[in-house]
Amino acid sequence: MKYNYVAPCHFGLEKTLSFEVKRIGGENVEVNDGRVFFSGDAKVCALANISLSVAERVCVVLGRFRAETFDELFEGIKKLPLSEFIRKNDKFPNKGHSLNSKLTSVPACQKIVKKAMAANLGKTYGLNILPETGEMCEIRFSIMKNEVTLMLDTSGEGLHKRGYRRDSNAAPIRETLAAGIADIARVRAEDKVVDPFCGSGTLLIESAFKALNIAPGLNRRFAGERMKFLPAEAWKNAREEARSEIITDGGFTALGFDNDEECVRLTLENAKKAGVGKYIRAEKRDIRDQEKLPERVKILTNPPYGKRLLEVNEARELYGIMGRKLLPLEGRGLYVITPDEEFESIFGQKADKNRKLYNGMLMCRLYTYYK
Ligand SMILES: C[S@@+](CC[C@H](N)C(=O)[O-])C[C@H]1O[C@@H](n2cnc3c(N)ncnc32)[C@H](O)[C@@H]1O
Incomplete structure (x- = not known):
């Protein structure tokens, strides 16, 4: 049927x-x-x-x-x-x-x-x-x-609730939006992903899911499991099929930095809960102390912005520092989501592409550098 x-x-x-x-x-x-x-x-x-x-x-x-x-x-x-x-x-x-x-x-x-x-x-x-x-x-x-x-x-709780994250003060990005960014960045099983402002680790975890083909809802239940037209067999078969498609032999790794010790702890805890702990590392590091990143990494990040965490000027100071630490990109991909329309000029390089995306009610742009 x-x-x-x-x-x-x-x-x-x-x-x-x-x-x-x-x-x-x-x-x-x-x-x-x-x-x-x-x-x-x-x-x-x-x-x-x-x-x-x-x-x-x-x-x-x-x-x-x-x-x-x-x-x-x-x-x-x-x-x-x-x-x-x-x-x-x-x-x-x-x-x-x-x-x-x-x-x-x-x-x-x-x-x-x-x-x-x-x-x-x-x-x-x-x-x-x-x-x-x-x-x-x-x-x-x-x-x-x-x-x-x-x-x-048929979902019940919204599908962004994967079951790995509890509320935190890190101004987290929605899991579904982070997954969309990982998709746009074409994160694959052999990739290395870095987030210099990792907060609770959402972009790193969703990148791991995307890279390793892990179905994000494998660890939760759905309202439809109790509905008359959706038999238990359908759910069992779907879970088995999703499990069988997980990639276990990729070289994927993800690395997060944050200047807040609590965020580093949260990233590691969430990654473990999401079942991708062995692929994700996190360290306390201020962007001011960031060293040159290895070649061919994909940098996916949601830096602080004025309305939510810091004053606009403090956030903008960080975009300038990002530019000094990350440019020239020399083949590294960079995907930055922020509502700040001045991002490119402060960062110091025009994006190859930018697209409108909403983080909740907040209109943002995803600045994409991939050439
Ligand atoms: C918008 S939040 C990122 C949220 C993350 N995407 C998530 O889903 O949880 C920005 C993060 O940048 C961190 N941060 C602020 N200033 C920083 C700095 N100077 N260096 C590194 N991290 C910083 C904050 O602690 C915060 O966790």
């Missing part, structure tokens, strides 16, 4: 995500602003949750239809084959958003979605009141330009 899915991602990472979706066997891949639609069987859904490195979550598309009025929203939902996905006792709370559409009130839409789903499921199961005492089936809806997409979340 084939289903339709949608996976949202950071704006700017849609291409990476659609490539990953095709690699796990997703079909009919369609890229839309900040999300990728695809189809596949239950194992594709399990693999998507376990393996996709830049997706924020994976949802089943329960239906897509146009609605400009509450009646159209209600009738559209009433027709959908919801009982294929939701059991008689399951809980089905909903949340959503509306953009550039006639139906603007999200709380009012939430009420209609709930009522229409209850009417739909009540009719199928022959119940006036659905008990909602069973498993959680979280429903999401989006209304964009009057097009409704009704979805069932």
Whole structure:
């Protein structure tokens, strides 16, 4: 049985995500602003949750239809084959958003979605009141330009939660964004990666995952594991397949520096928890004391910036020091993500390419030096 899915991602990472979706066997891949639609069987859904490195979550598309009025929203939902996905006792709370559409009130839409789903499921199961005492089936809806997409979340906690990182004061980059940067940098099994501002080690760990083909969700559970249409067999097979694809004979290494002892400790602890401890080293070092890095390393970094950790001027002073320590690059690749539009001029070299990427709500650029 084939289903339709949608996976949202950071704006700017849609291409990476659609490539990953095709690699796990997703079909009919369609890229839309900040999300990728695809189809596949239950194992594709399990693999998507376990393996996709830049997706924020994976949802089943329960239906897509146009609605400009509450009646159209209600009738559209009433027709959908919801009982294929939701059991008689399951809980089905909903949340959503509306953009550039006639139906603007999200709380009012939430009420209609709930009522229409209850009417739909009540009719199928022959119940006036659905008990909602069973498993959680979280429903999401989006209304964009009057097009409704009704979805069932199969991930539960966001996929950026890999299970290796706890909250810290290192202003960490999102795991899914770090994975996207490792993908753009084409980190491979034979690479050496360095992060001179490693914080809690996210870029190093996600680089290791990318290099060694380690599925980032292998060590966590997903809401879909308790859903009626996703059998345990699909999850078991997907985990086995993902494990069998891990590269164990690459020469990959990653090295992190940070001037904060606690960050060094955190990087090592997180790397160990993520199962990549043997590939990652970290040392306390101020960028001011950085020695010339070996040839052919890939430097992936998210240096401090004004709004989050230091005052803008202090951060900019560090970009100048980075330039003095890292230039000339002489074939080393450099991938720097920062919201500071002045980065290139202070660093001292124009990037070969830069692209917009969002770190949470913060608009950043990934300055890429690869020539
Ligand atoms: C934005 S955070 C990096 C976060 C990291 N990408 C993560 O996901 O955890 C910047 C890091 O630079 C470190 N740092 C600040 N000044 C530094 C300096 N002069 N030399 C080296 N590291 C420094 C901070 O301790 C902080 O961990």
